[in-house]
Amino acid sequence: MDINQLFSLVVKQFEETSWLEWLGIVTTLACIYLAAKEHILNWPVSIIACGAYSMLYYQYKLYGDSYLQIYFLITAIYGWVYWLRKKQQKDKPVVSLTSKEWLYTVFAITFFTIALSKYLDKFTDTDVPYADGFCTAMSFVAQFLMTRKVIQNWILWIIVDLCYVPLLLYKDLAFTALLYLILVGLAAKGYFEWKKTWKLAQ
Numbered sequence: 001m002d003i004n005q006l007f008s009l010v011v012k013q014f015e016e017t018s019w020l021e022w023l024g025i026v027t028t029l030a031c032i033y034l035a036a037k038e039h040i041l042n043w044p045v046s047i048i049a050c051g052a053y054s055m056l057y058y059q060y061k062l063y064g065d066s067y068l069q070i071y072f073l074i075t076a077i078y079g080w081v082y083w084l085r086k087k088q089q090k091d092k093p094v095v096s097l098t099s100k101e102w103l104y105t106v107f108a109i110t111f112f113t114i115a116l117s118k119y120l121d122k123f124t125d126t127d128v129p130y131a132d133g134f135c136t137a138m139s140f141v142a143q144f145l146m147t148r149k150v151i152q153n154w155i156l157w158i159i160v161d162l163c164y165v166p167l168l169l170y171k172d173l174a175f176t177a178l179l180y181l182i183l184v185g186l187a188a189k190g191y192f193e194w195k196k197t198w199k200l201a202q
Contacts, residue, residue: 016172017174017175018056020052020055020056021052021056021173021175021176022175023048023049023052024049024052024053024056024176024179025175025176025179027045027046027048027049027052028049028053028179028183029179029182029183029186030042030045031045031046031049032183032186032187032190033186035146035190036186036187036189036190036193036194037193038094038193038194038197040080040083040084043076043077043079043080043083044076044080046072046076046079047073047076047077049072050069050070050072050073050076051069051073053065053066053069054066054067054069054070054073056173056176057069060171060172060173061124061125061126061127062126062128062132062167062171063120063124063126063132064116064120064126064129064132064133064135064136065132065135065136065139067136068136068139068140071140071143072139072143075143075144075146075147078147079146079147082147082148083149086149093149094149094150094151094194094197094198094201095148095149095150095151095198096150096151096152096198097145097150097151097152102152105141105145105152105156108141109137109138109141109156111137112133112136112137112140112141113133113134113137113138114133116132116133116136116137117129117130117132117133117134118133119133120132120133128167128170128171131163131167132167134163135160135163135164135167138156138159138160138163139157139160141156142156142157142160149194151191151194151195151198154187154188154190154191154194155191157183157187157190158184158187158188158191161180161181161183161184161187162180162184164177164180165177165180165181168180
């Protein structure tokens with residue numbers, strides 16, 4: 001593929017990207033950036049992103065990820081309230097998992113992956129039940145850890161964001177796949193910034 005063909009492909013993808021996908025991309029980028037900065041506005045922005053991607057993923061038969069956005073919406077409200085309460089209490093809320101809690105985290109991801117993948121395979125017409133199931137399960141756990149300000153949430157996000165890239169390319173969501181590559185960098189930034197906050201609190 002020469003440079004002209006590559007440029008034509010990018011233009012074609014740009015033209016085919018819906019307003020819904022653009023809304024999801026912009027609000028997701030803003031949300032993750034704000035979360036990395038420990039800014040409470042990440043939660044209301046997250047609510048907008050959840051709505052956009054819930055509809056978009058459903059259209060592309062990524063049902064697990066579509067339903068996941070409803071969970072994200074609920075946890076965004078919970079996270080918003082939790083962070084507000086912590087702010088009022090003047091706590092330093094960033095915490096780290098113990099070895100035992102890591103085991104629980106891995107078990108939860110494994111359990112949800114198996115259960116959700118089997119459900120998607122049996123009861124929906126998706127052609128990617130296991131990939132969708134795994135990404136949804138890990139995102140589910142990572143989001144919960146983020147609401148509790150657990151530093152390792154960013155490690156899970158780095159892993160799952162990398163896994164989403166080929167899945168989204170397969171589904172012809174090229175710009176959202178590019179978004180997830182960017183999110184890998186933002187998640188790494190979030191990890192180091194939260195780690196700095198956590199160390200200062202020790």
